[in-house]
Each structure stands twice: as C-alpha cells, then as structure tokens.
Amino acid sequence: MAMFSQTAEYALRAVVHLASGEEESQTVGQIAAGTRVPAGYLSKVLQSLSRAGLITSQRGIGGGFRLVKAAQETSLLEVIQAVDPIQRIRNCPLGLDAHGANLCPLHKRLDDAMALIEEQCRATTIAELLEAPSPRTKAASEEKLCAFPLTPAPE
Amino acid sequence: MAMFSQTAEYALRAVVHLASGEEESQTVGQIAAGTRVPAGYLSKVLQSLSRAGLITSQRGIGGGFRLVKAAQETSLLEVIQAVDPIQRIRNCPLGLDAHGANLCPLHKRLDDAMALIEEQCRATTIAELLEAPSPRTKAASEEKLCAFPLTPAPE
DNA sequence: TAGAAATCGGACAAATATGTCTAATTAAGG
DNA sequence: CCTTAATTAGACATATTTGTCCGATTTCTA
Numbered sequence: 001m002a003m004f005s006q007t008a009e010y011a012l013r014a015v016v017h018l019a020s021g022e023e024e025s026q027t028v029g030q031i032a033a034g035t036r037v038p039a040g041y042l043s044k045v046l047q048s049l050s051r052a053g054l055i056t057s058q059r060g061i062g063g064g065f066r067l068v069k070a071a072q073e074t075s076l077l078e079v080i081q082a083v084d085p086i087q088r089i090r091n092c093p094l095g096l097d098a099h100g101a102n103l104c105p106l107h108k109r110l111d112d113a114m115a116l117i118e119e120q121c122r123a124t125t126i127a128e129l130l131e132a133p134s135p136r137t138k139a140a141s142e143e144k145l146c147a148f149p150l151t152p153a154p155e
Numbered sequence: 156m157a158m159f160s161q162t163a164e165y166a167l168r169a170v171v172h173l174a175s176g177e178e179e180s181q182t183v184g185q186i187a188a189g190t191r192v193p194a195g196y197l198s199k200v201l202q203s204l205s206r207a208g209l210i211t212s213q214r215g216i217g218g219g220f221r222l223v224k225a226a227q228e229t230s231l232l233e234v235i236q237a238v239d240p241i242q243r244i245r246n247c248p249l250g251l252d253a254h255g256a257n258l259c260p261l262h263k264r265l266d267d268a269m270a271l272i273e274e275q276c277r278a279t280t281i282a283e284l285l286e287a288p289s290p291r292t293k294a295a296s297e298e299k300l301c302a303f304p305l306t307p308a309p310e
Numbered sequence: 311t312a313g314a315a316a317t318c319g320g321a322c323a324a325a326t327a328t329g330t331c332t333a334a335t336t337a338a339g340g
Numbered sequence: 341c342c343t344t345a346a347t348t349a350g351a352c353a354t355a356t357t358t359g360t361c362c363g364a365t366t367t368c369t370a
Contacts, residue, residue, distance in 0.1 A: 001160050001239040003269050006358065008156060009248065016261055027316065036249050040360050047318070059317045060367025076264065084156045093164065094191050094303060104301045105284040106171055109231065113275045114158050120268050129260040146259045148249060161328065182346065195330050202348070214347045215337025 004080075010037045010045050011083040012076065013148070018055065019071035019126045020147030025064040034148055045083055052082035071130065077121035086118055159235075165192045165200050166238040167231065168303070173210065174226035174281045175302030180219040189303055200238055207237035226285065232276035241273055 013035040018026060021034070028046060032039035046065055049055045054074065055065045067074070080086060089111040092104050103111060130147050168190040173181060176189070183201060187194035201220055204210045209229065210220045222229070235241060244266040247259050258266060285302050 001163060001235065001241050003158060003241065003272065004265055005156050009265075012261055012265075013249070029316090038359060041358065043317080044319095044359095050317095057317060058367080059315090059365075061315045062368060063316050063366085065317090080156065086156050086158065094168070094305070096301070096303070096305070104303070105286055106167055109275070109279055109284065110159055110164075110167075113272050116271050116275065117158065117268050120264070120271065124264055129264065131260055146251070148251070148259070150249070150251070184346095193329060196328065198347080199329095199349095205347095212347060213337080214335075214345090216345045217338065218336085218346045220347090 005084045007045060008080050008084045010035070010042060011049060011079050013037060014042060014046060014065075015049070015054070015067070015074065015079050015126055016129050016147055018065065018067050019074075020130050025058060025062070025066045027064040031065065034150055036150065048083045049079070052078075054078060054082055071127040072125055074126045075122050076124045076126070077118060079126075080121055086114060086121075088114055088118075160239045162200060163235050163239045165190070165197060166204060166234050168192060169197060169201060169220075170204070170209070170222070170229065170234050170281055171284050171302055173220065173222050174229075175285050180213065180217070180221045182219040186220065189305055191305065203238045204234070207233075209233060209237055226282040227280055229281045230277050231279045231281070232273060234281075235276060241269060241276075243269055243273075 014031050014037065017031055017034045023030075026034075028039055028043050031037070031046070032042050035042070037045075046055065046057070050057050050065070053068060055067055057063070057065050077086075089103060089107050091101065092107055094104070096104065102108075169186050169192065172186055172189045176185075178185075181189075183194055183198050186192070186201070187197050190197070192200075201210065201212070205212050205220070208223060210222055212218070212220050232241075244258060244262050246256065247262055249259070251259065257263075
C-alpha cells in the first residue's frame with residue numbers, strides 16, 4: 001500500500017525543488033532533471049499546481065514556473081490537496097445510514113488515521129524540508145546535502 | 156488520495172465480519188452479503204488472508220472461512236500487511252545514495268507519517284471494532300448497531 | 311515581424327488495481 | 341458412489357493511474 005500517490009510525490013518534489021533553487025523561475029525540463037520525474041507527466045502535475053494557485057506559469061522564452069508564496073507559508077498539505085486530495089471518510093462505505101454521520105468503529109479508526117496524516121502535513125512547511133538529510137548524522141551539517149543535488153543520472 | 160486500498164478495506168470488513176458473527180465458519184457468499192464486497196473479488200482477498208495464516212479455509216459442504224486467532228489478538232496491521240503491505244520508505248526515491256540510509260527531509264517526513272499509521276494500526280485490535288458506532292452518541296448503547304447489520308441491499 | 315523557447319491541452323499508450331467468470335478440486339452426506 | 345456445496349486457481353474484462361507525444365498557443369528577442 002503506497003499511502004502517497006506518485007502524483008503527490010512528484011508534486012512535492014517539484015515544489016521543494018522550486019523552493020530550493022537559486023533561480024526564481026524554472027522550466028519543466030529543469031525541474032524534471034532536478035527531481036527525476038518524467039518531464040511529460042511533470043508538466044501535467046505542474047499545471048494542477050498552477051490551477052490551484054500554488055505556482056504561476058509564464059510561457060515563452062525565459063518563462064517557466066515559480067512559487068507564488070514563500071516556502072515558509074506553504075504546507076505539505078496544500079501541495080497534496082492541489083493534486084490528489086486526501087479523501088476523508090464521511091459516511092459508512094457499506095451504506096449503513098442507520099447511524100447517520102457516525103461511522104462504524106472500523107471506519108472511525110481508519111478516518112482517524114487519515115486525520116493524523118492530514119494534521120502532520122498541515123503542520124509541515126516546505127521550508128522545513130530544505131535542510132540536511134537526517135537528524136541522526138552530525139557530519140551532515142558540513143554542506144547542503146539535500147533539496148536534490150543531483151548527479152547526472154544513475155544509469 | 157485514498158490512503159487505504161480497496162483491497163485492504165475489503166479484508167478488514169471481512170475479518171470484522173468473521174469476528175462479529177455467531178457462526179464460527181462462514182462461506183464467501185455469506186461474508187460477501189454481510190460486507191457488501193463483490194463475492195468474486197472477496198474470494199481472492201480471503202485467499203490472501205488464508206495464505207498469511209490469519210484465517211483458515213475448509214472446502215466442501217459446511218466449509219467456509221474462520222479466524223485463526225481471537226479478535227483480541229489480531230491487529231488491524233496484521234490484516235493490512237497480509238493483503239497490501241504498507242511500504243515504508245527505506246531509501247531516497249530519487250536515488251540520492253549520497254546519504255545512505257538517511258532520507259531527504261521530504262521523504263523522512265512522509266515516512267514518519269506512514270510510521271504513525273503503522274503504529275495506530277498495530278495498536279488497534281479487531282475486537283475493538285465490534286462496538287457501537289461512535290463515542291459521541293449515548294443512545295447508541297441501546298443495541299448493537301455495528302459490525303454490519305445489513306438490510307437486504309440499498310437498491 | 312520572424313524565429314525560438316516555453317507552456318497548454320488533448321489524444322493516445324502502458325501499467326496496475328479492481329472485478330468477473332469458469333473449470334478443477336475437495337469434502338460431507340445420503 | 342454420486343450429488344451437492346464449498347474453496348482454489350487462473351484466465352479474462354474493466355477502470356484508474358501513470359506516462360508519452362505532439363500540435364497549438366504564448367512570449368521574448370533580435
């Protein structure tokens with residue numbers, strides 16, 4: 001069970017990449033190279049983000065995509081909701097309307113779990129993702145290791 | 156984003172149904188009717204649960220499926236892992252082997268979220284799901300409202 | 311105003327998840 | 341020993357997600 005869709009994963013990579021880059025504006029090709037997302041598909045994901053108002057696009061020479069808000073003001077949840085919204089369980093999937101808005105214990109638990117995820121994602125900003133890889137390493141503070149400093153390609 | 160696959164949902168319904176029924180052993184048809192899961196597909200899901208050792212099957216007249224362990228001793232997680240295992244993120248999906256077991260901050264957060272889910276599911280037993288619909292209602296204690304007391308069909 | 315660089319939109323293709331059906335096998339009971 | 345009721349295994353069908361491609365449009369620059 002993948003828990004996060006490819007589409008959401010790609011959208012998050014793209015936004016992190018945009019937030020980390022020196023360049024204000026980046027083309028699909030640049031973002032694709034920097035995040036290892038298939039360019040054609042990425043293009044669609046970026047369009048979704050654009051329609052949702054998280055990024056803006058500029059056609060033509062010198063164009064590309066850039067963030068609308070600062071990385072500190074954009075949450076993971078916003079990105080996810082823009083491309084592949086988390087579906088909360090609102091009423092019993094079995095159709096037991098016997099208990100109206102009350103869920104079966106099973107679906108109550110499942111929905112609680114989703115609420116947790118939602119909350120975690122709401123509480124995390126893109127800016128928090130621009131630091132070094134892991135809290136476990138101490139040598140990592142030497143150099144900016146993440147927000148995707150990609151070597152050419154793995155094959 | 157569905158967060159839990161149909162397959163996992165169906166497996167959980169089936170196990171809850173088995174745990175709640177008076178009958179020890181139930182056929183695919185009975186479980187399908189009691190959970191509103193397509194019988195053909197349910198059959199496969201039950202086979203997965205059987206291979207995983209959570210339920211046993213008996214062919215022929217009087218046969219069917221029954222739980223191996225008591226409902227108090229089976230967790231949501233076991234059921235989910237049996238049919239559609241939660242995939243934790245073990246190494247950076249971008250292929251940044253620069254930081255070995257350390258994840259990018261992005262994937263660290265996503266994996267943390269999945270760890271939360273895993274923990275919730277591990278801590279919840281099937282037995283806990285056999286009670287009345289919601290903690291918010293007080294009138295609900297009158298009668299066993301859940302573990303799926305299905306009326307014929309919604310259409 | 312022409313050409314180049316970019317997004318936009320939609321058609322199409324491939325992969326995966328979900329669902330259906332049927333023949334084979336097993337077991338109980340007359 | 342035959343019939344009936346059940347799982348099992350696999351082929352097939354459909355739906356959804358993911359990925360590719362290309363022509364149309366916009367925009368900058370010379």
